[in-house]
Amino acid sequence: MPNLERQLPPALAILHELAADLQWSWNHSGDALWHQLNPAVWESTGNPVSVLQFTSNQRLQQLAQDQGFLTHLARLVDERRRYLDEPGWYQRHYTQATSPGPLKGIAYFSMEFGVCDALPLYAGGLGILAGDYMKTASDLGVPLVGVGLLYQEGYFRQSFDEQGWQEQTYLFNDPGSLPLTPLLDKDGSWLDVTTSFLCRDVLFRVWVAQVGRVKLYLLDSNHPCNQPRDRGITSQLYGGGTELRLVQEIALGIGGWRLLEQLGLEIDICHLNEGHAAFATLERIRAHCVKHKVDFWQALWATRSGNLFTTHTPVAAGFDRYPESLLHRYAGEAALEMGVTMEDILALGRANPKDDSEAFNMAYLAMRTCAHSNGVSELHGQVSQRIFQPLFPRWPERQVPLGYVTNGVHIPSWAADETDTLWSEVFGPHPWQDDRVFQHPEQWQAVSDHRLWQLTSNSRARLVEYARQRYRRQWRHESNQLDCSLPNVHPLDPNILTLGFARRFAEYKRPDLLLHDPDRLARLLCNSRYPVQLLVAGKAHPADEQGKAKLQRWQEFMQREDVAKHLVFIEDYDITLARYLVQGVDVWINNPRRPWEACGTSGMKVLANGGLNLSSLDGWWAEAYTPDCGWALGDGGEYGPEQDAADAEQLYQLLEQQIAPCFYTRDAEDIPHQWLQRIRTSMAQLTPRFSTNRMLQDYLERYYLPAARQYQQRLANQGALARELRQWEQHLARHWHEIHLGKLIITEKAGTCFAEVQVYLGGIAPETVAIEVIADPVAGHGAECIALELAYPLTGAVNAYHYQGSLPLYRPISDWSLRAIARHPQAQVPAENPLICWAD
Numbered sequence: 001m002p003n004l005e006r007q008l009p010p011a012l013a014i015l016h017e018l019a020a021d022l023q024w025s026w027n028h029s030g031d032a033l034w035h036q037l038n039p040a041v042w043e044s045t046g047n048p049v050s051v052l053q054f055t056s057n058q059r060l061q062q063l064a065q066d067q068g069f070l071t072h073l074a075r076l077v078d079e080r081r082r083y084l085d086e087p088g089w090y091q092r093h094y095t096q097a098t099s100p101g102p103l104k105g106i107a108y109f110s111m112e113f114g115v116c117d118a119l120p121l122y123a124g125g126l127g128i129l130a131g132d133y134m135k136t137a138s139d140l141g142v143p144l145v146g147v148g149l150l151y152q153e154g155y156f157r158q159s160f161d162e163q164g165w166q167e168q169t170y171l172f173n174d175p176g177s178l179p180l181t182p183l184l185d186k187d188g189s190w191l192d193v194t195t196s197f198l199c200r201d202v203l204f205r206v207w208v209a210q211v212g213r214v215k216l217y218l219l220d221s222n223h224p225c226n227q228p229r230d231r232g233i234t235s236q237l238y239g240g241g242t243e244l245r246l247v248q249e250i251a252l253g254i255g256g257w258r259l260l261e262q263l264g265l266e267i268d269i270c271h272l273n274e275g276h277a278a279f280a281t282l283e284r285i286r287a288h289c290v291k292h293k294v295d296f297w298q299a300l301w302a303t304r305s306g307n308l309f310t311t312h313t314p315v316a317a318g319f320d321r322y323p324e325s326l327l328h329r330y331a332g333e334a335a336l337e338m339g340v341t342m343e344d345i346l347a348l349g350r351a352n353p354k355d356d357s358e359a360f361n362m363a364y365l366a367m368r369t370c371a372h373s374n375g376v377s378e379l380h381g382q383v384s385q386r387i388f389q390p391l392f393p394r395w396p397e398r399q400v401p402l403g404y405v406t407n408g409v410h411i412p413s414w415a416a417d418e419t420d421t422l423w424s425e426v427f428g429p430h431p432w433q434d435d436r437v438f439q440h441p442e443q444w445q446a447v448s449d450h451r452l453w454q455l456t457s458n459s460r461a462r463l464v465e466y467a468r469q470r471y472r473r474q475w476r477h478e479s480n481q482l483d484c485s486l487p488n489v490h491p492l493d494p495n496i497l498t499l500g501f502a503r504r505f506a507e508y509k510r511p512d513l514l515l516h517d518p519d520r521l522a523r524l525l526c527n528s529r530y531p532v533q534l535l536v537a538g539k540a541h542p543a544d545e546q547g548k549a550k551l552q553r554w555q556e557f558m559q560r561e562d563v564a565k566h567l568v569f570i571e572d573y574d575i576t577l578a579r580y581l582v583q584g585v586d587v588w589i590n591n592p593r594r595p596w597e598a599c600g601t602s603g604m605k606v607l608a609n610g611g612l613n614l615s616s617l618d619g620w621w622a623e624a625y626t627p628d629c630g631w632a633l634g635d636g637g638e639y640g641p642e643q644d645a646a647d648a649e650q651l652y653q654l655l656e657q658q659i660a661p662c663f664y665t666r667d668a669e670d671i672p673h674q675w676l677q678r679i680r681t682s683m684a685q686l687t688p689r690f691s692t693n694r695m696l697q698d699y700l701e702r703y704y705l706p707a708a709r710q711y712q713q714r715l716a717n718q719g720a721l722a723r724e725l726r727q728w729e730q731h732l733a734r735h736w737h738e739i740h741l742g743k744l745i746i747t748e749k750a751g752t753c754f755a756e757v758q759v760y761l762g763g764i765a766p767e768t769v770a771i772e773v774i775a776d777p778v779a780g781h782g783a784e785c786i787a788l789e790l791a792y793p794l795t796g797a798v799n800a801y802h803y804q805g806s807l808p809l810y811r812p813i814s815d816w817s818l819r820a821i822a823r824h825p826q827a828q829v830p831a832e833n834p835l836i837c838w839a840d
Helices: 014-020 028-037 039-045 048-053 057-064 067-085 089-093 125-140 242-263 279-292 296-304 324-338 342-348 362-369 378-387 417-427 441-446 449-478 518-525 545-557 575-584 641-664 673-686 692-738
Strands: 106-110 144-149 157-160 166-169 192-197 200-211 214-220 269-273 307-310 372-375 497-502 532-537 567-569 587-590 612-616 630-633 745-749 752-760 769-775 784-787 789-793 800-807 816-822 836-838
Touching: 014 048, 014 067, 028 039, 028 048, 028 057, 028 067, 039 048, 057 067, 089 125, 106 125, 106 242, 125 144, 125 200, 125 214, 125 269, 125 692, 144 242, 166 545, 192 242, 192 324, 200 242, 214 242, 242 279, 242 324, 269 279, 269 692, 279 296, 279 324, 279 362, 296 362, 296 692, 307 362, 307 692, 324 342, 342 362, 372 378, 372 692, 417 441, 417 449, 441 673, 449 497, 449 575, 449 673, 497 575, 497 641, 518 532, 518 641, 532 575, 545 567, 612 641, 612 673, 630 641, 641 673, 752 769, 752 816, 769 800, 784 800
Parallel strands: 106 144, 106 269, 144 214, 269 307, 307 372, 497 532, 497 587, 532 567, 587 612, 612 630
Antiparallel strands: 157 166, 192 200, 200 214, 745 752, 752 800, 769 784, 769 816, 789 800, 816 836
């Protein structure tokens, strides 16, 4: 129960339970009820807990006698109980009969979670994705729990000074007014988790947020038994310096896994949403050592198969790195508890384990302790293979063991009410709680142009009204004390082409590309035949002076009188503003410098609402774009700042010559049929494909279910397989240098290309090594890898064999190279063993 939970009239007591379940953040059937309780508080906070705390007893007593209110309340309670009790999509598709066993549980670790603005524990896209993922797990009934930190301040709130320079304000997150409840232990006390820092114990209180069917556990260092400095560990999201960041990541990983152990949860899959939480894999190893009385390395082999690392970083410089001295200071005790040296731990976080000068890299730790890793779009998967190549020296970049699952968005969170109604009309009630929308996209053809046009027009009008409200609020707190009057300007028009640009203001996202030629942009906006309006939002990191300067450019441009009615910068970009923007804009603009946008999900959010995308061919748009559903910027190449002028020119031309004319080409009834056909195609083909429904199903099929089976196999029979794999690894490491590969002989006979080679294995058994010939991709041919078969032992030699195999005729002999790699049917190679030997 929240700290400030009050006594309610018996007829309304269930409101506490409804307020504590964050399902209200995406199921908006209860919005009218919370609004009826206290309109001012609901509109200001969007937080049912605050609504209950600030509503008078008299008002509560009135509503307890209001039959209409009670009927609405009863309907919400019944709807929620049905949602919680009925088997979800996962239960219907993956029953207890799944062989060799069901997926017991997934622990999803993330530094931030953006479920809703009433729980402000997010800074940007990483957190919003984590929040969407939790909601989708709830909708589909996937057995998942989230693990994060409860920040006392969270991320900053944005405003601007008179010079247009960003200012930051940090607000206190009062847990008693958040939709959270303390997690109680079996004896009724508040459950806490202990970790050790600097030779002392630090306690973390545990809060729980109910996200529909799933729980989000949050660790809070503001425990009365802690020293003052330690109470500030969870003071601020991404605040403080390097030292605090490391301590927070230890708290999340080690403290988070200890919590799961204390709760007795059966977890197959530990999913790291970025490398911040990689210490969880070390704590999982330590717990396994204690429980099964094995050493660190066998525990690593046992647990690694159940760990998944998702990287969102498009450049190696973005990874968290820490100096050796800090690791010794804060993780030395943990190393001793795991029965290894600090040097062993440091080696896991270095590309070269023996290089004492190399900083400890959290992403490298994640890669080395997770058997499975992925990027967040097809392009990002390829980029990540290049980034992590140092961990797999002598392996081809394309074989670096890192796949991809393209991100998605939780459609019910971002779809307008009217949009949600339309989706339900096309596919039936609650279409995103199963996979109906994937099966019959052609049903969109039955939706008339009139209906689609009415939908987008209404959404645009709502956005304009909301933007005007936010603009008025900004004006009030920016005006000086001598003149508080509102400007005599009513910006925006609900009937003209509306563009949206809302991003984190980082250099690689090129947030001021539209301002490359300010006069050209002004002419575009003020075109009398094809008028355009633009809504801009976004924050720069507090330490990013370059990003702040780009924000200031927009503030200065807004002062031009000719664009005053066509342009609004809405400060303090948050989930609420994002929802209105993605529901109401006609075109979403995104122009990052390829390949720096790992995925980018903002543009996905407009799909369900009938918005179209104009984006660089980067991230998700590189795999989504087709000419009939949006517009592409650039040619798909990788360039530096020297390309910005050309890209800005193309951006202006697309808006002036294609997008605006298409929007304003109407029939006699003022209907833009060509525009609406693009919308129909985009909604039908892209919305399901870039939803978290598809994303979570991809994770289940590609990673969770196979990894859970591998993990369970390694635990079986007192960990016999894990012990075998450790021995296999040790044996190969001792004898790998003894492998000698003879000359590869390739001959063509009777229309067949035949390869043969003599291999001397020294002390290595032939079944533990694979002999392969591989060819790089060249014009006309893709990459190929062919395993040669052991034909017979060589006479007069010890442990030496003749290998042979057939090769395709269409490739020249010079394409092929010979190598030996580690082999075990139950190991992930090279993720778990990167040994490789190439023929001279």
